[in-house]
Amino acid sequence: MASPRRSKTSGASWRDVTVSPFILVQGGEDYIHTRVTDSIKTQLKQAEPDTEIHHLSAAEYQAGELQVLASPSLFGEKKLLVFDEMHKMTDAFVVDGLEYIQYQNPDVTFLGLHGGGNRGKRLLDVLKKSGQHIEAKPIKSDRDRMEFLQAEFREARRRIDPDAIRALADAIGQNLGELASAAQQLISDTQGTITEDTVEKYYGG
Structure with a gap:
C-alpha cells in the first residue's frame, strides 16, 4: 500500500x-x-x-x-x-x-x-x-473585522486610514460577505487614500 x-x-x-x-x-x-x-x-x-x-x-x-x-x-x-x-x-x-x-x-x-x-x-x-x-472560524470581534478589512485593502494595494477602517466595520456589521463587498465597492469606485469621509459618503446614515 x-x-x-x-x-x-x-x-x-x-x-x-x-x-x-x-x-x-x-x-x-x-x-x-x-x-x-x-x-x-x-x-x-x-x-x-x-x-x-x-x-x-x-x-x-x-x-x-x-x-x-x-x-x-x-x-x-x-x-x-x-x-x-x-x-x-x-x-x-x-x-x-x-x-x-x-x-x-x-x-x-x-x-x-x-x-x-x-x-x-x-x-x-x-x-x-x-x-x-x-x-474558517466565524469572525466576531471588532479587531478581527478590522483586520479582515485591512487585508482586503492591502491585497488590492489601496491605502485606507485607520479611522476609515473602523467606520466601515461599524457601518456594515459582522457579515463577512457584506464587509468584503463594501470594501470592493470602495476599491472600485474611489481613487487615492480612502478616508473616514469617503466611508461616510457611501455608507453613512
Missing part, C-alpha cells in the same frame, strides 16, 4: 491557499469556504483551462463515487473535486476518502468543506496530515 504524500500546512491562512492534492477547510464561516473554492478554481483554470470541476455533497455521498470521479481522464485533464457539507458526511464517504488518500491521483485536487464539529474525525485527521488545513 502506498503512503500518502505529505504536504502538511496546518492552520494556513485562507488567503494563501494554493493548489495541492488535499485541501480541508474547516469551520462555520461559509464566506471563507466560498473564497477558498473560488481561489482554487481560478488557479487551476489559469494553469489548465480544461480542468474538470465537480461539486458534490458529502452528506448525500454514495459508495464508489469518489473513486469514479478521481479516476484518470482519457486525455490527462486536471480535476477539482469539491465536497461540501462534510460535517454531515456519510459513512461511505469516510471509508472511500481514507482509501483514496492512499491511492491518490496526482491530477486531482480534493477540496473538502467542513462546517465544524467532529463528524468524520478519522478522515479529518488524515486530511490534516496529508495537505492544507484552512480554518
